[in-house]
Amino acid sequence: MKDIFEWSRILFNDLPEIFLFEVIFRSVIMFTVLLLTLKIAGKRGVKQLSVFETVIIIALGSAAGDPMLYEDVGILPAITVFVVIILLYRMITWLAAKNKTFEEFIEGKTECIINEGRFSITTFKKESLAQDEFFSELRLKSIEHLGQVKNAFMETSGEISTFYYEDEEVKFGLPILPFLFNAKSKMIAESGIYPCTFCGFTEEKKTRSSDMPPLQKTRVG
Known part of the structure; x- marks a missing residue:
């Protein structure tokens, strides 16, 4: 019988610590896929929110929800996803502020x-x-x-x-x-x-x- 507060399971779900690097890689790939998918869907597909904002909401929502409900999802990998998404958010907003063409690609234009x-x-x-x-x-x-x-x-x-x-x-x-x-x-x-x-x-x-x-x-x- 598993202990209720088995910290190695809660934090890593018995996965090796090096798995966090794979989580970072997965997060970058899925973030990019989400961004491109919603970009192709067009503005009307994400009405009232920009494509970029919608990607952030989807990515963070999934990362936050799974470790809350499923015991086989470790908390540290989920936190790693949050950190990666926030870093990507900061990087992309900085690039958008510096480059008008990149901003139009991410946010679209009127x-x-x-x-x-x-x-x-x-x-x-x-x-x-x-x-x-x-x-x-x-x-x-x-x-x-x-x-x-x-x-x-x-x-x-x-x-x-x-x-x-x-x-x-x-x-x-x-x-x-x-x-x-x-x-x-x-x-x-x-x-x-x-x-x-x-x-x-x-x-x-x-x-x-x-x-x-x-x-x-x-x-x-």
């Missing part, structure tokens, strides 16, 4: 998604952001169509910030209300102002192919 009522197509594709998801975010801000939006930015946290035209400057724009957007068509029944459902560009059409029904200007409510 990207313009909508510019003067139109999609920035290159940026939108790069962010791997679904159009429906983006429209949902805008509707939560009481936006009815893109003509109301002067600029929209994807922040490093994954949040979307929007800047509006003044009421008298509101333009025609791509409607984002589902019942209007879903009424898109390649044919038009009458002349009017039509938007492109891909980029949001609007122009007057004369009874020929189009992507949307005629629009009306609406003000930001």
Whole structure:
């Protein structure tokens, strides 16, 4: 029968002390894997926290939880993980402060998604952001169509910030209300102002192919 407070088991789980060096190696590898995985997942996958902050939380949470619950996980290896993660955190934040390119790789950078009522197509594709998801975010801000939006930015946290035209400057724009957007068509029944459902560009059409029904200007409510 094992003693309740068997210190060699509690601290090392009967592993050799040199195993701590393996723990350091494992921690560095897994930290890097977590960082790259969440980086690939994109900002929206870690909304409200930066990729780097999310990695820290996951790594420390796992290191702290296992030795609390499982008797076969030694406390000293877990503490070693904490030390390695904190040192990596200090090193990466220092490098990010010194190197703008490295900072953008770790934290990402703010990207313009909508510019003067139109999609920035290159940026939108790069962010791997679904159009429906983006429209949902805008509707939560009481936006009815893109003509109301002067600029929209994807922040490093994954949040979307929007800047509006003044009421008298509101333009025609791509409607984002589902019942209007879903009424898109390649044919038009009458002349009017039509938007492109891909980029949001609007122009007057004369009874020929189009992507949307005629629009009306609406003000930001």
